[in-house]
Amino acid sequence: MGEDVEALKRRRPLIEYLRQHNWKGSPVGRFEFVGLCPLHEETQPSFYVNTRKDVFYCHGCGQGGDLIRFIQLSRHLSFRQSLACLDPQTSPAADSAAVLEQAAAFYQQQLDRYPEALRYLSKRGLQDPALIKALEIGYAPGGSLRRHLTAQGYSFDLLQQLGLLNVNGSDALFQRIVFPLRQDEHIVNLYGRSIGAALAHRFLPGTKGGLYAWEKVRHCPEVILVEGLFDYAVLLQAGVPNVTCSLGTHLNADQIRQLCDGERTVYLTFDVDANQSGQLAAEQLACRLRARGIVARRVLLPQGHDPNSFFVEGADARQFQSLVEASLP
Numbered sequence: 001m002g003e004d005v006e007a008l009k010r011r012r013p014l015i016e017y018l019r020q021h022n023w024k025g026s027p028v029g030r031f032e033f034v035g036l037c038p039l040h041e042e043t044q045p046s047f048y049v050n051t052r053k054d055v056f057y058c059h060g061c062g063q064g065g066d067l068i069r070f071i072q073l074s075r076h077l078s079f080r081q082s083l084a085c086l087d088p089q090t091s092p093a094a095d096s097a098a099v100l101e102q103a104a105a106f107y108q109q110q111l112d113r114y115p116e117a118l119r120y121l122s123k124r125g126l127q128d129p130a131l132i133k134a135l136e137i138g139y140a141p142g143g144s145l146r147r148h149l150t151a152q153g154y155s156f157d158l159l160q161q162l163g164l165l166n167v168n169g170s171d172a173l174f175q176r177i178v179f180p181l182r183q184d185e186h187i188v189n190l191y192g193r194s195i196g197a198a199l200a201h202r203f204l205p206g207t208k209g210g211l212y213a214w215e216k217v218r219h220c221p222e223v224i225l226v227e228g229l230f231d232y233a234v235l236l237q238a239g240v241p242n243v244t245c246s247l248g249t250h251l252n253a254d255q256i257r258q259l260c261d262g263e264r265t266v267y268l269t270f271d272v273d274a275n276q277s278g279q280l281a282a283e284q285l286a287c288r289l290r291a292r293g294i295v296a297r298r299v300l301l302p303q304g305h306d307p308n309s310f311f312v313e314g315a316d317a318r319q320f321q322s323l324v325e326a327s328l329p
């Protein structure tokens with residue numbers, strides 16, 4: 001039994017459990033966090049969590065102990081009942097949004113330290129630090145995410161489950177520019193764009209969510225839809241505000257529903273590549289949208305361009321606007 005308890009506790013670090021129950025702690029040292037005590041009413045934080053020892057202590061009410069003790073006190077359960085709460089089969093799904101939030105913040109902090117990442121952004125036309133910050137763009141240099149998140153009390157198992165780490169514990173988004181994808185304020189996924197040719201771009205497992213930054217454009221009568229986040233970023237930078245991104249030419253059901261949730265005109269601005277795949281996808285999507293009563297038009301960029309390369313090669317918002325005006329049904 002004793003060994004089982006230890007194994008159970010290793011799977012569920014105390015701080016992870018607290019965070020899932022909306023406890024907010026600020027770091028006060030490498031392995032210590034302080035916040036308001038969940039066990040008694042207070043206005044000044046006196047509840048300390050030590051992530052290395054995996055224990056808490058409250059200077060206000062004098063309670064302290066491990067996770068099981070905390071569950072006993074907070075839920076008025078016996079030791080045995082508290083253990084049952086922690087059974088991995090019955091425990092609630094981990095609060096993945098909180099972990100993704102931490103991972104995204106960590107990657108954001110790394111960006112400025114890696115000139116190769118900034119060079120890549122600049123090559124893709126993104127130089128404005130305010131925009132880079134607004135889009136929460138980060139960089140995964142590789143190797144350090146695991147240490148950072150486990151020091152905060154997140155378990156290796158959880159990080160692997162979320163796809164942040166590979167089986168060998170290294171960053172899944174290694175050497176990629178990272179965009180957090182939000183839905184209703186919560187991060188639902190991270191998109192990683194390789195800065196070299198060797199690695200493919202990728203998402204973490206799970207949904208890519210709805211349209212990118214949809215809440216900013218959902219009330220616009222005219223919306224420009226692009227397929228890539230670098231397309232989105234340069235359009236925004238050029239001063240085109242009513243743009244959203246589907247992260248690929250294949251839209252999921254949520255994204256279709258969003259585009260069709262009211263009367264609007266959608267300007268499909270997909271890549272114009274030699275094999276015509278972008279335009280073919282745009283034509284098919286236009287048909288689907290029209291069937292649902294949406295006005296869909298295709299914006300034709302010059303041959304071989306996507307919106308990103310169009311702007312990187314010097315186009316401006318006015319030139320883009322004239323393409324929008326010349327769009328095809």
Ligand SMILES: [Zn+2]
Nearest residue numbers: 037040058061
């Ligand atoms: Zn207390």
